[in-house]
Amino acid sequence: MASAGRAYFQPDTTLAVQNGGVQMIPISTPRGKFNVWTKRFGHNPRIKVLLLNGGPGATHEYFECMESFLPQEGIEFIYYDQLGCGNSDNPRDTALWSLPRYVEEVEQVRQALKLNKDNFYLLGHSWGGILAAEYAFKYQQNLKGLIISNMMMSCPAYGQYAQDVLAKQMKPAVLAEIRQLEAKKDFANPRYMALLLPNFYAEHVLRLPLDQWPEPVNRSFAKMNQSLYVTMQGPSEFGIAGKLLTWDRTPDLPRLTVPVLSIGGKYDTMDPEHMRMVAAKVQHGTALICPKGSHMSFYDDQQTYMAGLTRFILGVDKGEKEVKL
Template identity: 30%
Template structure:
């Protein structure tokens, strides 16, 4: 099922066409959102966007649609288990693996008939992007790893360092409720918010797109709670031992690594990308945190657009 609205012109500027469809993935379905430029630019390859979480849906990354203004198609999709794709709340914990999402991506690329393309992943999406890139798919022309770790062990180390900088009473509240297992207590959630406002999204109030992703995850937290855990800094899910460092030298695609100055993805978490990928460059956004694309949207898109333009062929 798809829907393609007509091109709309607002104040003399053409608005890109946005269509949606579902792609069969085994017995399930992957929901896809495709933004096509009003004026395609010759040689501009499509960009596929991988959202984070796992299980946070595409909404909070929707402003990357603006990259279509450079003449390229932008493709968002909701990964299995969240958003508008098939939900599987009764699936066992061992069902939710990185390979599942690699398979879903490969299925999507084949279904959409993509020959050459760019790939951008944010947070977990960058981890997934790295997993995909180690398989060396023929059509992958570049990889943008945004606000992502190369191992969850390093992520937890970085989170512990940031957590130690929180006010002492906040730290005590977090520790007390984690020990008691009362992770949904209002005091624990309020204390968690201190971390989020410093290191996840520094825009107050948070943008509507971000809140939509949060709301849908909380409505069905299966994937996030199973793979990650209850929040960003208390990682107790199946991904807690994930580590791609020893496989990074298998990545051949030109790679850009970006992060924010105050990012929960601290420098120790993404330094292995710089050390082990031969075709890598990096950019740190001063004053930004984990959701750099929401905090500094125009600057973020400018950096990404420039990188994509350099690697069309």
């Protein structure tokens, strides 16, 4: 075990000067070249998990809880700020905020990091789950495993779930005031977020008291690229209204042959039954529904989430196509 631990934490011997695993990767886009930030944590030639943050427009930082769980299992993971996010370049060009372009960005990152079908696990959370799925539909031959975390495979169905299920759980007076502000498109009104935070975010995004949200989450959300977020998602997590409005890959799920873990939370902004359906429709799927979890189940149902995630990754590493949790 001690020797395995030393191997996991060994530095990159190809570097003359160590920098903590950070690698800036040049990305070609239709608007020129930019650089995106990545950071490797640990070393395992067979298991390399690339993390795709949500938002869109948040940062890798809310994934920092992974450091408390994955190293002890020998799982290497890679933080990555997508273009326009966190430590990566921000070209401030909405023409670059597009799903197909982000898929090609992930492919360029994969090539630069030398990830392949023998070691490459892709974990996408929320918007990152859309990006991970879309990447898999085009490039699944490069993947060893795919984790779709807290994301439905249909934005219309997500919007419908918000209206038909989640909205009805709100107090009628609160919902009425939210609807009034939305009708006026008065999203910048402080009252709008003042209503959503306790009545929606604290119920369905992260089920902890607002003053106890983990510091990495607050730090990441404080850096949200609002241009990217609003362009793709719309002004609120309460439904969807941006470029992703009509995105729906549900009919294509049987095309996925790579092992897939579909994660949801009982109190998620996403329908947990939809997440079960995703696991059933892909060729080799496993569902993990966190009974205490919401959209950020890796914080509010942490033990369930991390146990299931590590079991899936280690199971696929052993050759299991459909991992039993």
